[in-house]
Amino acid sequence: MKKLLFWASAAVAALVLGAGSAALILKSNTLAGGVRSGSWGTNLAIGSEEAGLYTRAMVSLYGLLALSKEETVYYTAGTDDSGAPLSGDCTYRLEGKDLDARWWSITAYGPDSFLMDTGADHYSVSQTSIAKEADGSFTVRVSAKPQEGNWLPVKAGQRFDMTARFYNPGPAIYESPEAAPLPAIVKETCE
Amino acid sequence: MKPWMKWTLTVLVGAVLVHVAATWALPRVIMNVAMTRIGGEGGINRFSHAARATHEFKAVVRPSPDLNYSICVLDVGAGPVRIEAPVSAPYTSVSVFAANTDNVFAQNDKDAAADGTVSVIVAREGAETADASAADASANVVYLPGDKGLALVRRVITSDAQNAQLNALRESSICAPLGS
Numbered sequence: 580m581k582k583l584l585f586w587a588s589a590a591v592a593a594l595v596l597g598a599g600s601a602a603l604i605l606k607s608n609t610l611a612g613g614v615r616s617g618s619w620g621t622n623l624a625i626g627s628e629e630a631g632l633y634t635r636a637m638v639s640l641y642g643l644l645a646l647s648k649e650e651t652v653y654y655t656a657g658t659d660d661s662g663a664p665l666s667g668d669c670t671y672r673l674e675g676k677d678l679d680a681r682w683w684s685i686t687a688y689g690p691d692s693f694l695m696d697t698g699a700d701h702y703s704v705s706q707t708s709i710a711k712e713a714d715g716s717f718t719v720r721v722s723a724k725p726q727e728g729n730w731l732p733v734k735a736g737q738r739f740d741m742t743a744r745f746y747n748p749g750p751a752i753y754e755s756p757e758a759a760p761l762p763a764i765v766k767e768t769c770e
Numbered sequence: 771m772k773p774w775m776k777w778t779l780t781v782l783v784g785a786v787l788v789h790v791a792a793t794w795a796l797p798r799v800i801m802n803v804a805m806t807r808i809g810g811e812g813g814i815n816r817f818s819h820a821a822r823a824t825h826e827f828k829a830v831v832r833p834s835p836d837l838n839y840s841i842c843v844l845d846v847g848a849g850p851v852r853i854e855a856p857v858s859a860p861y862t863s864v865s866v867f868a869a870n871t872d873n874v875f876a877q878n879d880k881d882a883a884a885d886g887t888v889s890v891i892v893a894r895e896g897a898e899t900a901d902a903s904a905a906d907a908s909a910n911v912v913y914l915p916g917d918k919g920l921a922l923v924r925r926v927i928t929s930d931a932q933n934a935q936l937n938a939l940r941e942s943s944i945c946a947p948l949g950s
Binding site: 585586588589590592593594596597598600601604605626627628630632633635636638639640641642643644645646647649650651681682684686688691692693694695696697701702703705706707742744746747 | 773777780781782783784785786787788789790791792793794796797800801804823824825827828830831832833834835836860861863865867870871872873874876878880920922926928929
């Protein structure tokens with residue numbers, strides 16, 4: 580009986596400790612880990628056959644069927660430029676220029692990594708849809724409330740993050756991914 | 771060794787094993803669930819064409835709302851599978867994923883054949899594909915480490931007016947056992 584108790588308690592403790600530590604690590608890390616450029620982060624091992632144990636697990640949770648860096652590079656931002664988590668109760672200003680890619684888009688996702696029901700008819704801004712100034716720069720307002728000009732809708736009352744997709748990135752992205760020009764994320768107002 | 775030391779050591783070794791096993795298994799389980807879900811709707815070794823992603827789409831995390839997706843769940847256990855996908859501007863890619871989520875192949879519209887099509891023959895590692903390659907020299911040959919995998923075609927949607935064109939490209943796309 581004593582022996583059974585020994586092994587049963589050890590098995591339960593190992594299971595809880597092993598599975599719990601794995602869940603904690605995967606929950607505290609996202610695809611934004613690795614290289615950072617401003618508020619945006621990327622992991623260039625995404626999708627590759629060289630990806631490690633944790634990268635594969637995180638891809639399955641946060642970016643299943645993501646392409647490898649040779650085809651597409653993904654940057655994700657979960658905070659604004661002051662480091663505060665992005666909230667649907669605030670309005671943000673994205674300021675930038677065309678991303679260095681053959682085609683690009685920036686999409687907002689809810690905490691479950693799916694598109695949010697915002698009531699608007701779009702979920703992203705892209706190279707195709709964005710309105711730019713004569714010098715090629717753009718401003719996008721990220722808000723739960725409809726905005727004049729470029730508007731990326733989010734949902735009030737919940738956190739969100741944004742993914743910038745670089746399809747066929749320029750060589751500079753591979754040479755210096757930490758210097759990739761990505762839009763600044765400036766908080767304007769909060770409810 | 772004292773009993774409490776033996777217990778602690780057993781727990782630590784067991785925890786490391788559980789931690790590694792759970793982290794290793796997670797992508798395979800999630801990919802298998804996704805393939806079962808998609809395969810259940812569209813079948814195996816044939817394309818299914820997803821509607822444009824909205825907040826109601828929950829099959830795969832972080833879908834792009836700007837892309838028109840065609841998905842083929844692959845089973846190459848009985849022989850190679852042929853994929854042919856015509857491309858469109860401004861961006862199209864054809865990619866193949868192994869059952870552990872690795873992106874083992876991708877080709878985009880820039881590198882499509884002269885007829886504007888990306889052709890791929892997907893086979894199990896070690897399978898004989900010499901005849902298949904000889905039959906179509908322009909096709910890329912991709913090997914999967916196991917029987918199962920997934921092919922995904924991404925086509926950028928520039929406007930709703932493009933729907934008819936994209937639907938026509940989807941209809942002429944092929945994912946089928948080689949020689950069928």
